[in-house]
Amino acid sequence: MMSGASIGEGIAVMREGSENGSTREKGGAFRYRWIVWGVMVLAYMVVFFHRLAAGVVRDDLVQAFSLSATSFGNIASMYLYAYMIMQIPVGMLADSLGARATVTAGMVVCGAGSLLFGLAPSVPLLMVGRFLVGVGVSTVFVSILKIQSQWFREREFGAMSGLTALIGNLGGVIAQTPLAILVAWISWRTTFAGIGALSVVLAALCFVFIRNSPAEMGFSPINEASSSVQGADISLPRALGNVLLRPQMLPATVVAGAFSGTYLAFSGAWGAPFLSAVYGMDKATASGFVAFMIYGTMAGSFLSGWISDKTGSRKKPLVLLAFLASVCWGILTFAGSSIPTSLLAPLLFFMGLTGTCYVISWAYAKELNAPRFTGIGLAVLNTGSFLGSAALTTFMGVILDASASLSPAIQYERAFLLCFVCCVAGVVCALALPETRCRNISAELDAARRK
Numbered sequence: 001m002m003s004g005a006s007i008g009e010g011i012a013v014m015r016e017g018s019e020n021g022s023t024r025e026k027g028g029a030f031r032y033r034w035i036v037w038g039v040m041v042l043a044y045m046v047v048f049f050h051r052l053a054a055g056v057v058r059d060d061l062v063q064a065f066s067l068s069a070t071s072f073g074n075i076a077s078m079y080l081y082a083y084m085i086m087q088i089p090v091g092m093l094a095d096s097l098g099a100r101a102t103v104t105a106g107m108v109v110c111g112a113g114s115l116l117f118g119l120a121p122s123v124p125l126l127m128v129g130r131f132l133v134g135v136g137v138s139t140v141f142v143s144i145l146k147i148q149s150q151w152f153r154e155r156e157f158g159a160m161s162g163l164t165a166l167i168g169n170l171g172g173v174i175a176q177t178p179l180a181i182l183v184a185w186i187s188w189r190t191t192f193a194g195i196g197a198l199s200v201v202l203a204a205l206c207f208v209f210i211r212n213s214p215a216e217m218g219f220s221p222i223n224e225a226s227s228s229v230q231g232a233d234i235s236l237p238r239a240l241g242n243v244l245l246r247p248q249m250l251p252a253t254v255v256a257g258a259f260s261g262t263y264l265a266f267s268g269a270w271g272a273p274f275l276s277a278v279y280g281m282d283k284a285t286a287s288g289f290v291a292f293m294i295y296g297t298m299a300g301s302f303l304s305g306w307i308s309d310k311t312g313s314r315k316k317p318l319v320l321l322a323f324l325a326s327v328c329w330g331i332l333t334f335a336g337s338s339i340p341t342s343l344l345a346p347l348l349f350f351m352g353l354t355g356t357c358y359v360i361s362w363a364y365a366k367e368l369n370a371p372r373f374t375g376i377g378l379a380v381l382n383t384g385s386f387l388g389s390a391a392l393t394t395f396m397g398v399i400l401d402a403s404a405s406l407s408p409a410i411q412y413e414r415a416f417l418l419c420f421v422c423c424v425a426g427v428v429c430a431l432a433l434p435e436t437r438c439r440n441i442s443a444e445l446d447a448a449r450r451k
Contacts, residue, residue, distance in 0.1 A: 029219035032211075033151035039209045040099070040144045041164055043107055043202050045171030047137040049195065050079060050114070052268040052294070053175040054130075056287050060188045065123050069404075073397025076269040078127050080390030082134025084383050090142050091379025092239070095372070098212035099143035104203050106143075110136025111199035118192030136199070142378045145362060149374050150213040155309055155438060158363045162305025165359055169298040172267065176287040176294065184284075239376040246445060248368050251429035253381050255318070256361040257388025258426030259325055262419040263355045265392040267293050270400075270415065271348075277408035278337050279344075292345045296352025304356045305363070308438065314360055314367070315435040321357035322430045326423040328354060333416040337409035357430070358385070367436040368445065392418065 054061075054076040061067055061075065093102040113132025120126040148160050182191050211217050243249060266274075267290055275286035300321070308317050328351040331339070339347065361381060369377035396415040403411040434441070 029151070029214040029217070032217055032219070033214070036147060036151060036210050037144070037160075037164075039202075039205050040103065040140065040147060041167045043103060043137075043140045043206060044144060044164060044168035045174075046107070046110065046195070046199055046202060047140050048168045048171035049175045049179075050110070050133050050137055051175075051264060052172040053179055054079070055267070055269045055272045055290070056175060056179045056283065057183060057188045058269075058273055059283060060183060061126070065126065067123070069397045069400045070394075071123070071397075073269065073394045075123070075127055075130055077390040077393040078130040079134035079137075080264070080386050080393060082131045083138040084386035084390060086135055086138035087142065087379040087383040087386065088240070088376065089379075090139050091376040093139070093375075094143045094146040094379075095239070095375035099147045100206065100210040100212055102139045103143045103210065104207040106136045106139025107199050107203035107206060108136070111196040111203065112136075114192050114196030114199060116196075118189045118194075118196065141382060142375055145366070145378050146375050147210070147212070149366065149371070154440070157366065158305035158309040158314075158360070158438065159302070160305070161362050162302035162356075162359050165301030165305075165356070166298045169294050169301065172294045172297075173291055176272075176291040177284055180284045180287045239373050240380075242373050243369055243377050243380050246368055246442075248434060248445070249365070249377070249380060251432040252361045252364040252368065253384035254388075254429040255322065255426045255433070256358045256381050256385035258422040258429075259322065259355045259358040260385050261388035261392045262325075262329065262422055263293070263297060263352065263358075264389045265396055265419065266290070267297075267352075269393045270396055270412075274336075274408075274412045275344075278412060279341065289344055289348060293348040293352035296349035296354075297356055298352075300353035300356030301359050303353075304359045308360050308363065312438050313435060314363055314438060315430070315433055318357050318360045318433065319427070319430045321354045321360075322423070322427045325351065325354035325357060326420070326427050329416065329420045329423045333413060333420045336413055336416060357426075361385075363438070364433060364436065367438070367440050368442060370442045371440065388422065392422065 054072075058072055062072060065071075067075070090102060090106075110133050113129050113134075113136055115129075116132060117126060117129030120129050144164055145161065148157060148164070152160050179191065214220065271290040271293065272283065272286040275281045275289055276283065279286075281289070304317060304321060308314055311317070328347060331347060332351070362378065365377045365381040366374050395418060399415045399418065400411050403414050
């Protein structure tokens, strides 16, 4: 018969073994999550490449298809409209089927669209290819944030979102001067066909390495709040209703649309043409200057999320960055043609850095909505965000065509005025948002609504 001391020793040994096993299991999850995230962020680089590549190949497309400014704006915005249309379906897929299947299928569609874009003999097929690219890459953003909600802790979400945007923007850097050099070397058609093939390779990597949650690898949950709803059945009407009935989602969406929209409209479509027309730069030089905005966005993406997490505040850094970004756009709008070339790079860098306030809006989409609706909440926010981006890109082209009889400086001043107004609206909406203190406040919002 075992004594009480022996029993106690046995229990202690069992507990120690269990704790050691749990520690090893956690260590395995913490290591493997970087593989999952790493593969997904490679796909996110392709997202940014396509997002910002149109402005660099504008002259090639105009020469090949005799495009007007409005026509080019429509082609560039096809990506954005497709991205916007797909956000809510992608959110549902990420919440139900999971990120692995969603991103794998998306990268295959992206590859097919890029190949069609590179081989297109006519403008309609060019637009179809661009649209398919948008459909394909639309699967990545929501899915990678969904993955982060499973594989990372609550207080890591903001910093990880910023790091994701930082590395993703490397794809945007590649879509500037390196793309201009590559296009001059092997042609824009061969370049986009090659990117299509690379996208299919990435699809295979996504299928092999991505897992939707630690549980699929036999690990314990890392984020208990999100893991408790993983795999739950999601009703689209219920999910949409739950998200859309939160009035705070509207100002968060306007913030995302205003600042990501102005960034994408400039860096992805009209920045290089502006610098060429107003400052007389060649394509490679203009692309190099636009890259400074992307460098600023890379730095700001991580810093804005990291500072927000570390200070435990979402609203304060959001409002400050939104205000500073609006000041930058005011300078570009009202002094765009008279800014010394030596100051252009610092201004564009600071515009990119401060404009990353939209990264904090991603955390708002997660923290304003119940954990089971994370995917659809991010999808609704991103739908509004890319609606703003697409509309800005298109209407800036319309303004430029309507002002064709004026000097390039005046044309772009009128186009950039639209961006400045959007940024001011973003500041107002940032002030209207609540302070979440980096925690999910959906229960508090529900309780307040019932009173």
